[in-house]
Amino acid sequence: MATAARRDEQELIAALQSSDSAIAAAACAELVQIYSPRIYRMALKLMGTPEEAEEVLQETFISACQHIGQFAGRSALGTWLYRIGTNVGLMRLRRRRPEAISIDAPMETDDREVLPQQLVEWRWQPEEIVLSQELRQALDQAVAQLPETLRAAFILRDIEGLSTAETAEALGISVTATKVRLHRARLQLRESLSRYFAAAEGTHGRA
Amino acid sequence: MVAHDRESCRELLGALSDYIDGELEARLCQEIEQHLAECQDCQILVDTLRKTIRLYQRERPEALPQAVEERLRQALASVHASATSRPE
Numbered sequence: 001m002a003t004a005a006r007r008d009e010q011e012l013i014a015a016l017q018s019s020d021s022a023i024a025a026a027a028c029a030e031l032v033q034i035y036s037p038r039i040y041r042m043a044l045k046l047m048g049t050p051e052e053a054e055e056v057l058q059e060t061f062i063s064a065c066q067h068i069g070q071f072a073g074r075s076a077l078g079t080w081l082y083r084i085g086t087n088v089g090l091m092r093l094r095r096r097r098p099e100a101i102s103i104d105a106p107m108e109t110d111d112r113e114v115l116p117q118q119l120v121e122w123r124w125q126p127e128e129i130v131l132s133q134e135l136r137q138a139l140d141q142a143v144a145q146l147p148e149t150l151r152a153a154f155i156l157r158d159i160e161g162l163s164t165a166e167t168a169e170a171l172g173i174s175v176t177a178t179k180v181r182l183h184r185a186r187l188q189l190r191e192s193l194s195r196y197f198a199a200a201e202g203t204h205g206r207a
Numbered sequence: 208m209v210a211h212d213r214e215s216c217r218e219l220l221g222a223l224s225d226y227i228d229g230e231l232e233a234r235l236c237q238e239i240e241q242h243l244a245e246c247q248d249c250q251i252l253v254d255t256l257r258k259t260i261r262l263y264q265r266e267r268p269e270a271l272p273q274a275v276e277e278r279l280r281q282a283l284a285s286v287h288a289s290a291t292s293r294p295e
Contacts, residue, residue, distance in 0.1 A: 021287065024287075025287045028283055032276070032283065036271055036276060037270065037271040040275065041269055041271075044269055050272075050275075054278070054279075057279055058279055061283060065287075116252050119252060120251070121251050122258050125258075125261075126261040126262040127261070131265065131266065139262060139263060139266060143263075158260050158263055159263050161264075183221065186259060187256070189263075190255050190256050193255075
């Protein structure tokens with residue numbers, strides 16, 4: 001199965017790189033078919049709004065289809081697309097608030113490893129609780145509050161399910177650096193969600 | 208709430224994600240498990256970290272809206288059209 005998928009991918013890459021523009025265009029359409037839902041989902045989490053996610057999606061695929069000649073096949077096609085998409089998204093996020101970069105303290109202030117503050121048990125299993133609209137919002141908000149580099153690592157590894165090595169590849173950083181970012185992201189999210197659950201329990205408990 | 212600042216807890220903190228992911232070497236795993244057996248704070252920490260990840264994995268992925276996919280295809284088609292009409 002894996003070999004068949006691998007061969008299919010090789011064929012798709014060859015078609016994408018074809019000098020026959022009709023073949024290349026058809027292959028590009030296939031690329032969209034296979035990967036656009038994943039790239040859109042990633043972009044939506046990274047950017048936070050459907051409008052910006054769509055812009056990232058378009059820029060990613062236009063860039064991929066234009067630069068497929070440079071794709072050397074060292075990584076999987078999907079990882080390569082995630083890499084382009086993450087780059088496009090992160091660049092836009094940095095452009096979005098130039099003042100924050102020049103005025104604020106350097107990145108280390110908010111992407112450090114936070115010492116756990118909230119140490120209250122969650123007496124339920126994630127598979128059992130209702131994902132209400134309110135909880136979904138809390139989940140999104142917690143991700144949105146992460147510094148963007150941590151956010152990207154978390155989305156790729158834990159939401160999109162890439163391996164640590166693939167995430168490192170997509171982010172263009174070492175495996176060690178990827179693990180550090182992922183860990184910090186998880187700690188910060190855990191902290192935010194703990195606060196959310198503590199507050200929610202307080203409200204519902206009294207009601 | 209208990210202050211979670213014991214030296215032994217801090218030393219292990221950085222390795223917890225690797226532990227959760229099963230990417231930690233056996234010796235360190237053992238060390239963490241020994242610590243967990245006697246530290247309730249760290250038990251809670253590991254449990255809530257695991258649950259954090261599982262909560263996000265449980266979220267139903269957003270589908271790609273058809274209109275968004277259609278506009279993407281149009282954008283790519285116009286790029287292809289301009290590329291083929293442009294003389295080399």
